[in-house]
Amino acid sequence: MSPRPLDAAALRLVRAVHDTGSVTAAARELGLTQPAASQQLRAVERVLGTPVVVRAGRGVRLTEAGLVLARNAVAVQSALDATLEEVAAVASLRAGRVRVAAFPSAAATLLPAALAALRVRHPGLVPTFAEAEPPEALAELDAGRVDIAVVFRDAATGPDGDGPRRLRVPLLEDDVVVVLPGSDRQGDGAVDLGALADRPWIAGCPQCRTQLVGTCARAGFAPRVDFATDDYVAALGLVRAGLGVAALPGLALAAVPHPEVTAHPTRPGATRVIEAVAHPGTTRVPAVAAALDALRGAAGRLSAAHVRPAPRRRPGAGTGAPRG
């Protein structure tokens, strides 16, 4: 019912006939037999309603319509080739982009390392980065505005059951540590949170505070938060001034110098896991896979105090081409 409006292959054939001056030669050039080419030409003439070639002695000659086809064939073919090349560039990571959203302390530590490695490996791939706290980052991911969301969550609470809609790649295990003034010598080991029940607290971002509150609740008290700031440097300054104690993620401490204060794991332990989240299907997209690889690689190389690579629950998988 629909006699194929017009085919690029047909244009190629007409062009080959024009170039070689012979249906047979054109057929050879295109890797098919002469009758096939002849039939294709007749099909083209049928859909166009006008002759494309006329017999001229032993060979054929293109009509004016045929010349039009031959002339436009290069335009169509080049557009097609350009498309193919562009796609190939994207597929081979010579071009394209990856959009990543991450929370601030990851942006200060993990992301630079990962994106730098990514740039070294794939210079043409331009990463886009947006700073966003985990909830916003996940919203951006769901909205399709980013390809990867680097988020953290309390290790105590499992991954919120978002089902198979999201692919979570564990990157780091980040111990939440209490930061005490340097004068407040408690040694190097873990400190009981209960011993700090009466101290004024300096809390970080709201989500951190949630984890802090939960951990303190398990220790049997509710922290008195006198200072609230998302700025880790500021928090460290407050601690250094002796105005309180802070619970900060180890990753944040790794990003900034922190003289005159000491960091300690807590008892009970508070750990947050940092993971890259993406849509499951996008792992087959080369750019996303490469970015996830780079993130995992950077996480593996980034081993500071209180920050250690996540146990690889998915051995080798996650960036290949898993189906299902």
Next chain:
Amino acid sequence: MSPRPLDAAALRLVRAVHDTGSVTAAARELGLTQPAASQQLRAVERVLGTPVVVRAGRGVRLTEAGLVLARNAVAVQSALDATLEEVAAVASLRAGRVRVAAFPSAAATLLPAALAALRVRHPGLVPTFAEAEPPEALAELDAGRVDIAVVFRDAATGPDGDGPRRLRVPLLEDDVVVVLPGSDRQGDGAVDLGALADRPWIAGCPQCRTQLVGTCARAGFAPRVDFATDDYVAALGLVRAGLGVAALPGLALAAVPHPEVTAHPTRPGATRVIEAVAHPGTTRVPAVAAALDALRGAAGRLSAAHVRPAPRRRPGAGTGAPRG
């Protein structure tokens, strides 16, 4: 073995998916079922080696490669549409050209009428005209530099057996007339060539002279050619001056005023037939068919003394779509 490099239909599909945001909707838009669209997308991904769409919740979302395809789809499609439109314009005679070669006296009479009618009927069709004597015109035709050659030949000798390689459309029958000075009153009727055996002759172009010589031979003498000129006006001037008698085609006389001379059919009669010659296959080309029609129409309207429309040996045929 050759998995179709890339198809315009596939690009259209990707574009439709991009526009509608759904494979099902895209399939509806393109008039096919959802599984067909899904399979086509998978085929595209197979040839590209990279995903084009990823499932996103209820629907699908295009990957970056898919976006590239969707973006380039319009370029390819528009190039295809432009080609189609251009061919349609040529086929419907809104554009294009017809190249005609004709001998001088036809260029002065038949061609203007035919080409004017052609221009009225098809303003976009630009006729190209080249003046050429019959042998050269036929050579141009064989070389493919013109589409139609308007030629004449001696009616006594049949068409030189050029077989089915040429299509001859008879246009006019043109009596060769002898032109006598006005003072040389011979009445209006035909004159015996034998009576002019001793007169000096003014001969036209070589081919005309051939016919003249042949006709005179049939009348039993060889004309003494004292003046040779291809210029009919000059020949008429010579006759008018009483320097000789001329044998001119009636069509030439119809093109120029000829006072003070008289024109007479000859006994034995000498007639040349004027015909349009084209390659047989080109009659299916609309522009050529229209030009042939215009030529035939002009020939039918052009009825002067000694010039009459050719008997239509091919009733109605010759411009339609004859096969074989």
Next chain:
DNA sequence: CGGAACTCATGCGTGCTGCTTATGCTCGGA
């Protein structure tokens, strides 16, 4: 001038591609 080689057109048979129908699976909404 006749034969040979070449080129295009056609008829028929076959293999394959792509579509359709039917079904399962996943996800989102109530």
Next chain:
DNA sequence: TCCGAGCATAAGCAGCACGCATGAGTTCCG
């Protein structure tokens, strides 16, 4: 937790394009 929507997959089938064989016409050469 159920239901609706959308995509993926399997199987069956139709259509078509290709390939082989052949015929017709043309050019070139002897």
